[in-house]
Amino acid sequence: MDTVLRGAALIDGTGGDVIEDSIISFRNGTITHVGTAADYKVAGHTDIYDLSGKYIIPGLIDVHIHLDLHGMADTYRENLVENKLRAIRSAMEMELTVLAGFTTVRNMGSTNYIDVAVKRAIEENLIKGPRILTSGKIICMKSAGIEYFQGMYREADGVDENRKAAREQLKEGVNFLKVMATGAIMNPGGVPGAPQLNTEEIRAVVEEGIKLSKYTAAHAHGAQGIKNAIRAGVRTIEHGTLADDEAIEMMVADQIYMVPTLTSNYLMLQHGEEEGVPSFMMEKAEEVSEIRVQTAKKAITAGVKTAMGTDAGTPYNYHGKNSLELVRFVEENLMTEMEALCAATQTAAQTIGLEDMIGTLETGKAADIVVLEKNPLTDIKCLLNGENIYKVFKEGVLIK
Ligand SMILES: [Zn+2]
Known part of the structure; x- marks a missing residue:
């Protein structure tokens, strides 16, 4: 079953542009899609999180x-x-x-x-x-x-x-x-x-x-x-x-x-x-x-x-x-x-030599994903407050 996180602003870890209104999906711990909501069709059995107004960064x-x-x-x-x-x-x-x-x-x-x-x-x-x-x-x-x-x-x-x-x-x-x-x-x-x-x-x-x-x-x-x-x-x-x-x-x-x-x-x-x-x-x-x-x-x-x-x-x-x-x-x-x-x-x-597996949000990499309440690009300190860490996935498993 795919898990789909939709609607957040996504920072992929490469330093590239933020993807507004993003969709990221993963299956069996591996990312299967990263992009905008426009270029993704939700298929049959999916677990969907609506994350409008939130921010996604790599673990x-x-x-x-x-x-x-x-x-x-x-x-x-x-x-x-x-x-x-x-x-x-x-x-x-x-x-x-x-x-x-x-x-x-x-x-x-x-x-x-x-x-x-x-x-x-x-x-x-x-x-x-x-x-x-x-x-x-x-x-x-x-x-x-x-x-x-x-x-x-x-x-x-x-x-x-x-x-x-x-x-x-x-x-x-x-x-x-x-x-x-x-x-x-x-x-x-x-x-x-x-x-x-x-x-x-x-x-x-x-x-x-x-x-x-x-x-x-x-x-x-x-x-x-x-x-x-x-x-x-x-x-x-x-x-x-x-x-x-x-x-x-x-x-x-x-x-x-x-x-x-x-x-x-x-x-x-x-x-x-x-x-x-x-x-x-x-x-x-x-x-x-x-x-x-x-x-x-x-x-x-x-x-x-x-x-x-x-x-x-x-x-x-x-x-x-x-x-x-x-x-x-x-x-x-x-x-x-x-x-x-x-x-x-x-x-x-x-x-640490794990660049093929983690560090960026790209298809094929491990679904290590953090969802934030606030934008770390305007307030990096928001990461220090646990209340701003909305969800944490490690290899696709919801930890928080
Ligand atoms: Zn030391």
Whole structure:
């Protein structure tokens, strides 16, 4: 049986013209038609929704979250949440995420493979949630502050150990691999500008992934670490905070995707030490708060494909509030509303390698569809209010 959504203004995710008075239909989870009401004939057995006055966008995609961090002010306290309870909390937060219109998320590092378990529970229809891409543990060199996230990192030094660490993640069934190419803001002792794993070590991880057609993503703030990671063959640069001109040129030349994750920094500064964010995080977040926006602007202007990722789970960065990153893009004058929506749909799908399946509303793609009460092109903030998320379909199944 076909499901038909008729009458809404449709934004298809490509950045093209809005289709007023649209018709979109789908069957068995796959889109069968997208167009205007004029060029569609409703056939026999159909389930019709009249959506006049509403807006349709593709299911949104957040390409950088941490599903088993819960937004606690001091991330050290996340360690005190017992593992099984943590998995249950993560499951609940993934429901909030899909209800907010995010039908796909990429998880960028998980404690003790909770990501793999929650993903499976969603696939088995035990719980509601988005499509999840998993990385398992983050592969990193021996470095300060790792204990701040117990069970989330796999320390590995040298080429052989990195190869082994990659194989361990792949054995757990992850969708891609993640490495630390520089220090982090949220680890005490971590120096964001300092390179970490070197090119040969990252390349070993990349090679192991390629054997199973899986790519590698690199956490990288500093310019040298970004270049090391690109030379090693990674697909995406997470953060990219201190990219210099050469690093930006390399991203353009090698078609590397960048995920600026502005929300995490923004929320740390909004709440601050008075609200429990540790001083070592605040110092680093303050240091890079301006430059990371400037770098993102430079990279976007230079033509670096830039996708939407929140780093959800970091202090006060709650799951289900993912659209904050789109608001940042617009409010920082990095993108128009339409460009921001594309960064969370078409470009995000390309970033994670699912562009043949999701990201745009086209015949043959998965019916991941969000119906909104308000026009996100005139008010991007409307995405933050759950009342404006009228319906969510994931592969044709009505979730909300
Ligand atoms: Zn992250």
